[in-house]
Amino acid sequence: MSEVLLEVKDLKKYFAVGKKQTLKAVDGVSFQIYKGETLGLVGESGCGKSTLGRTIVRLYQPTGGEIFYGGKKISGPLSREETRECCRRMQMIFQDPYMSLDPRMKVVDIVAEGMDAQNPSLSRGEREDAVVKLLEMVGLQKEHAGRFPHEFSGGQRQRIGIARALATHPEFIVADEPISALDVSIQAQVVNLLRRLQDRLGLTYLFIAHDISMVQYISSRIGVMYLGSLVELASSRAVFDRPLHPYTQALLSAIPLPDPRAEKKRSRIVLEGAVPNPVDIPPGCKFCSRCRYATDRCRRSAPAFRQAEEGHWVACHRYGGP
Ligand code: SF4
Numbered sequence: 001m002s003e004v005l006l007e008v009k010d011l012k013k014y015f016a017v018g019k020k021q022t023l024k025a026v027d028g029v030s031f032q033i034y035k036g037e038t039l040g041l042v043g044e045s046g047c048g049k050s051t052l053g054r055t056i057v058r059l060y061q062p063t064g065g066e067i068f069y070g071g072k073k074i075s076g077p078l079s080r081e082e083t084r085e086c087c088r089r090m091q092m093i094f095q096d097p098y099m100s101l102d103p104r105m106k107v108v109d110i111v112a113e114g115m116d117a118q119n120p121s122l123s124r125g126e127r128e129d130a131v132v133k134l135l136e137m138v139g140l141q142k143e144h145a146g147r148f149p150h151e152f153s154g155g156q157r158q159r160i161g162i163a164r165a166l167a168t169h170p171e172f173i174v175a176d177e178p179i180s181a182l183d184v185s186i187q188a189q190v191v192n193l194l195r196r197l198q199d200r201l202g203l204t205y206l207f208i209a210h211d212i213s214m215v216q217y218i219s220s221r222i223g224v225m226y227l228g229s230l231v232e233l234a235s236s237r238a239v240f241d242r243p244l245h246p247y248t249q250a251l252l253s254a255i256p257l258p259d260p261r262a263e264k265k266r267s268r269i270v271l272e273g274a275v276p277n278p279v280d281i282p283p284g285c286k287f288c289s290r291c292r293y294a295t296d297r298c299r300r301s302a303p304a305f306r307q308a309e310e311g312h313w314v315a316c317h318r319y320g321g322p
Helices: 049-056 080-089 107-118 124-137 142-146 154-166 184-201 236-241 246-253 260-265 296-300
Strands: 004-017 021-034 038-042 064-069 090-093 172-176 204-209 221-226 229-235 306-309 312-314
Touching: 004 049, 004 204, 021 049, 021 064, 021 204, 021 229, 038 049, 049 090, 049 172, 049 204, 080 090, 080 107, 090 154, 107 124, 107 142, 107 154, 124 142, 124 154, 154 184, 184 204, 221 236, 221 246, 229 236, 229 246, 236 246
Parallel strands: 038 204, 038 221, 090 172, 172 204
Antiparallel strands: 004 021, 004 064, 221 229, 229 312, 306 312
């Protein structure tokens, strides 16, 4: 594959819960994102995928580990100029198009926010022209610039959020569940828009979703997270054709098949057992309590995240290792 754009090494983000407990939202995650690809990141709500996305774009300071962008370390303290450049190059699209747009601001000002910070010397006319160009790029029109968010549908609001993210000419976008809050009929339109923008602008995406079937059409590779850890990472095709981790296998078995006869015949993997308390995870494999293959070894020691096949990484004792 091509050039590495972003590298995350042993990244940790912990939150204090009360006086004595710690929530390890992201707990030692490592992966790379290649220039021009879409890496889909999936897992149940609360598995840490949004926290991981927010930590990458510096909305959260990591508790440990490192993040490199274009070979340069961007975690930890940066100069004001370096921070500005990071904000320009990396943008985020948020889940909820209702909550993420300020209802008191006109679309022109929402979209121009990032532009204003990066280029305050733009004239009023230049600023408006740039906003109109962005609105047209995401399928909206010039006259939308003067309206307020409540005048738009959910899909249109998400388009405004995408235009806002594009305003700084970023190279990398974290899309945090960008279609989860939308009607099913609108979801495909937004995914297709993101794909077209990727082709046109050479963007790289980290596309976060809780539903593995949603990421299939946009991702070149897919990472699966469970309780703060990455448990599988491979090409989209390998994940769907030959999932290795028992958790990924269960997620895939829950996707309904379009053919009703095939759907009737196939067997679902039902995850039994409780999810551990995230602030008190027992030693060993985090998936132990729900895994049909769990052994004493799994209860004793946590599996390393290792390459089981070329480009196919998994954290499970069933695929070798000490
Ligand atoms: Fe299941 Fe053991 Fe693999 Fe964990 S390490 S996923 S408990 S088989």
